[in-house]
Amino acid sequence: MDFGPDDVIDHDGPVTPYRQLAGILKARIARGDWAPNRAIPSEARLVQEYGLARTTVRRAIALLVEERVLFVVPQRGTFVAER
Amino acid sequence: MDFGPDDVIDHDGPVTPYRQLAGILKARIARGDWAPNRAIPSEARLVQEYGLARTTVRRAIALLVEERVLFVVPQRGTFVAER
DNA sequence: CTTAATTTGTGCGTATGTATG
DNA sequence: CCATACATACGCACAAATTAA
Numbered sequence: 001m002d003f004g005p006d007d008v009i010d011h012d013g014p015v016t017p018y019r020q021l022a023g024i025l026k027a028r029i030a031r032g033d034w035a036p037n038r039a040i041p042s043e044a045r046l047v048q049e050y051g052l053a054r055t056t057v058r059r060a061i062a063l064l065v066e067e068r069v070l071f072v073v074p075q076r077g078t079f080v081a082e083r
Numbered sequence: 084m085d086f087g088p089d090d091v092i093d094h095d096g097p098v099t100p101y102r103q104l105a106g107i108l109k110a111r112i113a114r115g116d117w118a119p120n121r122a123i124p125s126e127a128r129l130v131q132e133y134g135l136a137r138t139t140v141r142r143a144i145a146l147l148v149e150e151r152v153l154f155v156v157p158q159r160g161t162f163v164a165e166r
Numbered sequence: 167c168t169t170a171a172t173t174t175g176t177g178c179g180t181a182t183g184t185a186t187g
Numbered sequence: 188c189c190a191t192a193c194a195t196a197c198g199c200a201c202a203a204a205t206t207a208a
Contacts, residue, residue, distance in 0.1 A: 043184075126173075156174085157174050171205100176200100185193080
């Protein structure tokens, strides 16, 4: 299998960066990178890894929280929801 | 019944370690590990048994003291409240 | 009486993570 | 991108009181 360089943000494409990141995170969760109730990388890490602004990372997370894919625990981290 | 390895702290989960310990202690009290007016293990022991920092153990105890589940006697120990 | 061990009380410093402007 | 605030966790060290040897 080849998951390909799906983990690169295209800043000039038609899809907004935060939606790209949201898609990447969903793919990585589906792939099993992080199990349910496990924390995904911190916002700071995601900023580094994907070369995005923190605002953008937070927007992507907010989107996935809305979709019940992630849930945030204040002062603790962002976790993968079950199911 | 299976009490399971509920006595293991997950440092990376969404639930704070001190809250996990508080839950474990409450479960052990309910289970009858220590009767009312009997001392629970010392802070130092709990630190060893659960691999936590003393600060964390004390926070868990403080929480249960607030809930009237435990009471502390300085230089004496921490005891199970009645009821 | 002295000493050592035990137990809670307290403070300081460091690190990580989210929340917010 | 930067700064500040807050909550949490860990490690270390010392104090005070009690008990045991």
